[in-house]
Amino acid sequence: MTKDKFKIQFAEAAEAAFKEIYGDIDRTEGDHDIFTRDKIYDGLETPKDPKMGRFAFPVFKYAKLLKTKPQEIATKTADAINTYLDRQQRTPLLRCEAVGGFLNVKTDFNTLARETLGAILSQKEKFGSADIGRNRKLLVEYSSPNIAKPFGIGHLRSTVIGNSLRRIFKKLGYDVVGINYPGDWGTQFGKMIVAYHNWGNKDTLEKDPVKNLLELYVRFHDEAEKDDSLNEAARQAFRKLEEGDPETVNLWEKFKTISNEEFNLAYGTLGVEFDEVVGESFYNDKMDSVVARLEKAGLTRISRGALVVELDDPNLPPCLLKKTDGATLYVTRDLAGLIYRWEKYHFKESLYVVGTAQSDYFKQALQVIDKLETAENLPPEQRMTGRVRHIEFGWVKFEGTSMSTRRGKLVFLKDVIDQAMALAREKIKEKNPDLKDFEKTARMIGVGAVMFSQLSVRRQKDINFIWNEVLNFEGETGPYLQYTHARLCSLLRNYEGDIGGEVDYTLLDREEEQRVVELLADFPETVTDAARVYDPYMVTAYLLKLSAAFNKVYQRKDENGRIDKIISDDRELSKARVSLVRAVQTVVKEGLYLLGLEAPEEM
RNA sequence: GCCCCCGUAGCUCAGGUGGAUAGAGCAUCGGUUUCCUAAACCGCAGGCCGCAGGUUCAAAUCCUGCCGGGGGUACCA
Known part of the structure; x- marks a missing residue:
């Protein structure tokens, strides 16, 4: 498991806070201390709504033991945790807030952005790689x-x-x-x-x-x-x-x-x-x-x-x-x-x-x-x-019925790919008639659509192969991911300036942009998760979320109802935003690679 | 008969080790382009999470039973 450093910091602080406040109570459950950082780390969850925080810790389970209402535990410990964090860090990276029986934790955006985007831009496609399998x-x-x-x-x-x-x-x-x-x-x-x-x-x-x-x-x-x-x-x-x-x-x-x-x-x-x-x-x-x-x-x-x-x-x-x-x-x-x-x-x-x-x-x-x-x-x-x-x-x-080779009732892979590619050609002619690598791109898209159909649900589930769904390039599909990638590449082509060097990530102050950064930070954990359950679907689901989040940034409108463009006259802002674009493009491409799909730069 | 898996919106699916108002996409309807690729984005609508009990502060999630679907059940792979 790739552990999230923010979560580790929180778990440490929470352990200290719990021990400080409830130190005189017997905290053991069987022979295990329930307030260890490992237990707390494992108990962390992701809030329903990302606005509530990057992660959360429910304290309900302590109510009985501590003979205290969950809300009260949360309120008291939230303060103690924040105090502890303030003492530990020169610049606070985490902020904890009690909501009901939950401790909601928000991470400092600048730190998260600097670390995540910095890592992606320097490691490129190696981002999310690990050596947990070394010599195995x-x-x-x-x-x-x-x-x-x-x-x-x-x-x-x-x-x-x-x-x-x-x-x-x-x-x-x-x-x-x-x-x-x-x-x-x-x-x-x-x-x-x-x-x-x-x-x-x-x-x-x-x-x-x-x-x-x-x-x-x-x-x-x-x-x-x-x-x-x-x-x-x-x-x-x-x-x-x-x-x-x-x-x-x-x-x-x-x-x-x-x-x-x-x-x-x-x-x-x-x-x-x-x-x-x-x-x-x-x-x-x-x-x-x-x-x-x-x-x-x-x-x-x-x-x-x-x-x-x-x-x-x-x-x-x-x-x-x-x-x-x-x-x-x-x-x-x-x-x-x-x-x-x-x-x-x-x-x-x-x-x-x-x-x-x-x-x-x-x-x-x-x-x-x-x-x-x-x-x-x-x-x-x-x-x-x-x-x-x-x-x-x-x-x-x-189409709802089971196939049988014995009865000759089966669908040939070749036919499926041919049809998907034919549709891809049609779409390209309609949307981007001047595309250079016409045939090559049509193949990437057609094959991508077909392969995606096998990765779109958890592996234990049956798949219903429906022509209308496989031959649909809109919504949660392979071509959707590929299209997002092509768009990202297009932005990078259009941008004149450089990307590296000093970037002021505080300029990424829109909610939509920050959500994308948070998702990027989740990529390494997603890969280990997919390996843990032996299911590429984890990567599929992640890429769909990331793409949707980016597309929101892309088409975000300002107060006047005009598109808030990534590339604008504001050089510093453009630089920050294009750095984000580069990072998303890197991760989408790598994610597609992990699924076995190609990532066209134009389509 | 016995064993395993599944049953969430009209359709296809998400909902890691129980947690905050059950989420997406497709389809339907409405909106967004003097164009950083509209294969996109925004919105409306849509749900006794198969049924009935039980455990718990808390169940779509765990336990039991039933109903419905699929698979397996020695000389196929």
Whole structure:
């Protein structure tokens, strides 16, 4: 956690004040002193209305213990805190005010502005960075699409969330390894192989590979409903693949190549990056040793013809390692992957950005690992239990209905991006026809709108993909943030003077401007917050607030109803305001980067 | 059946470890541009926070039950 220095100062002063006034009362709760600065720091909240102060401390909880009305506690301690602060500081930075049972704290604007804006202008995009992750290896697995299926918007969510988390943790100094783990193995390939033999051929496959693969996939499930023998054939085909039958392997390779080309195209347009791409099949030769290890630990048994590990959790079925026919399962490879990655990286943490539907499978896999490490009596530092985390997210529904690859009912990412870009072109033609980087900007905006759609709610929630909302560039959207950034850049282009050197921040005396400064000061905490809950949404919400606050400054009107311009004849005032603009631009750009969106300078 | 998640304005969502009059955006309606990019800004309107109890000085937030939606529930991933 990046701690706010103002809050720390307050907590210290409050501790001293409480002890001074209520020193003779037994202040312990259990064996903990309730008036420590840490407790007070943790009890700080943000007032509903920013006008009430930058932060606040409720004292209701002390009323019973101190046998005093909350209002009285607040009034008395507010005075004592202010006195204490006055003694400590030459220039008072904080001012405390009792309102009801709250201690509302206001920070001295000049100090806040000087420190915050100064830091942003000198650190630039490094503002908000930290080293709390130093020497900590962190793995993030995301995207992980299934080979032989088109890249639909269903896969988009993991891709976008993971990509963002990778950037957020890097910013905090973690040594991050972003991993793509495509599903290139499993019974589904048996299905594809059978489908290809029955209804496919080389020519149609080469003409439109991706489309043809989907057709085969859908047709298989269609026909398998009527004819169960197809499923049996698929199982056999998969077993042949596992046994290394050359012709089957060959076909599998072809499917893989086709899909990889499509995926890489998608990652390219989205600007999504990975440090490592390792498919499920990579673990094919690493499963035996895992199974052997589990057997040696005495954890396996045969149940209904399958090799399983029984779990202690009564809510989970046994974890299947091998099917009756000896073929492996998804979880088997995942276990191998878990162990392989642990041995390779000895990570501090390993994150799996995978949908909530697989939550039970993760529990199973992790409990198997836990049982194994316990059975082997490993010392704590050699155990990965507790370091692996399933970062789950809700479904992506389409216009209120659920998508299904099997029924061919899905939305292609490419179509979505094409439509978004088409709309972006239209808008540019309408609003800024002379724009130089026309196509490039249209792509930034279109892709930004699509990616934003995946970052606009907390990850645990389902997302309803609605065309009208994704293709809307107004209000709380990606293009709105990008537009704000472009406007900020435009101001910087228009300003003739210099920015650095002495700036008189007291000139930023409008309420709207001060609100922006306060928000800028919150950026570092926002980044650590997003990391703490593993959710880029925290950054999204922050950027929307910051942009809205800045846009208010931008269009603020003076007493005469005229726009109070940032750049005016008043050189000192302009300088102060443009410094603010520069700071906002820096933070918006960096925030967009953390989300994985590009920040156009003009649009 | 059992387990997990969710239920806030017409729609999509915010409301960190309970706190000060429940907030945004979209849509609707009205206003702002002799232009520092109106992809913006301002305003009107819109709510028994699914229902019923309980804990608390204080509950949208915590506990229990019910109703409604989604997901999972050994040989798919």
